[in-house]
Amino acid sequence: MNCSVTSILPPSQCCRICCYLYIRHIIEIVSIPASPFTARQQPRLSISFFDASLVYGFFGLPQFGTAGAAWGSVIGLSAGLLVYQIPYYAFRRRQPISRSQTWLLLNKIFARYPSMLGQEFFEGTLFTLILSGIIARMGTQQMAVYSLLFTVGNMIELPIYAYATASQTYALQNSAAGNLDRAERYLKLGRQSTGKMLAVLALLCFIFRTQVLHLILPDQTVICDASKLLAWVLGIAFTKIAYQFYMGYLQGVGKEKYIFACSVLSTSVSSIVAMIVGSYLELPGIYLVLIGKYLILSIFFASKTNVLQHQVKI
Numbered sequence: 001m002n003c004s005v006t007s008i009l010p011p012s013q014c015c016r017i018c019c020y021l022y023i024r025h026i027i028e029i030v031s032i033p034a035s036p037f038t039a040r041q042q043p044r045l046s047i048s049f050f051d052a053s054l055v056y057g058f059f060g061l062p063q064f065g066t067a068g069a070a071w072g073s074v075i076g077l078s079a080g081l082l083v084y085q086i087p088y089y090a091f092r093r094r095q096p097i098s099r100s101q102t103w104l105l106l107n108k109i110f111a112r113y114p115s116m117l118g119q120e121f122f123e124g125t126l127f128t129l130i131l132s133g134i135i136a137r138m139g140t141q142q143m144a145v146y147s148l149l150f151t152v153g154n155m156i157e158l159p160i161y162a163y164a165t166a167s168q169t170y171a172l173q174n175s176a177a178g179n180l181d182r183a184e185r186y187l188k189l190g191r192q193s194t195g196k197m198l199a200v201l202a203l204l205c206f207i208f209r210t211q212v213l214h215l216i217l218p219d220q221t222v223i224c225d226a227s228k229l230l231a232w233v234l235g236i237a238f239t240k241i242a243y244q245f246y247m248g249y250l251q252g253v254g255k256e257k258y259i260f261a262c263s264v265l266s267t268s269v270s271s272i273v274a275m276i277v278g279s280y281l282e283l284p285g286i287y288l289v290l291i292g293k294y295l296i297l298s299i300f301f302a303s304k305t306n307v308l309q310h311q312v313k314i
Contacts, residue, residue: 209230
């Protein structure tokens with residue numbers, strides 16, 4: 001049975017990785033500062049528009065349901081890619097790029113694509129399926145509680161990805177320019193800002209937990225059980241701050257293979273531990289494994305980042 005990774009991951013996820021890599025390499029070549037509007041807001045506006053249009057079939061566009069949200073993200077990233085073509089074209093007019101340099105760029109993109117695709121597969125697809133299978137064995141009620149808290153966790157974690165992406169952009173630019181101290185300050189400032197924002201959201205979500213959960217699901221029994229475990233989900237969100245920041249930075253400096261190796265190892269170990277702990281502690285045990293996983297990976301990624309910066313300084 002032949003089954004490639006691209007047949008398991010959604011095509012939209014593969015396209016998103018390709019767009020990300022291409023935009024990043026254009027920035028590396030042109031060495032342009034990322035405008036907050038062109039690099040962040042413009043693609044987000046496109047994503048918001050096409051998400052709603054493709055999910056519900058607005059403005060004469062086809063209705064794809066939940067798949068439309070994924071393709072909306074692809075279109076938004078493609079819009080960001082087109083924006084970067086403007087300074088890239090101006091740069092090429094000032095300094096023509098040879099065909100060998102073009103092939104070198106393409107080779108870099110395709111060399112890094114498998115590692116990033118593998119990391120997405122292990123972290124976002126395989127590990128999620130394994131956890132869902134473990135929790136499904138606990139019963140329908142536990143699965144419903146997990147699904148509800150998973151939705152809440154995704155909403156709370158949105159500031160992490162937003163601040164991490166912005167901090168990563170400026171940190172990588174300064175790192176490439178040799179300003180390692182400034183790059184570290186950007187990462188530190190981003191983590192602190194994210195922590196403060198997340199603390200406010202977590203506090204509000206915990207105080208009004210019944211109302212927040214009721215917005216997603218009306219089942220009072222599931223809401224009651226989920227309210228008791230909400231603190232675990234908030235704890236996972238806080239452990240993801242350093243994890244997301246350092247992982248994005250390492251991917252930006254070309255350490256995708258290291259991230260991929262950590263993903264394979266952490267997915268394998270965490271899956272086995274989750275099976276064992278989950279059979280005794282049920283959902284709290286699953287959340288405890290997740291907190292431990294992201295905490296350990298954060299330590300690994302932070303150590304790797306410090307080693308790289310120390311080597312450059314020497």
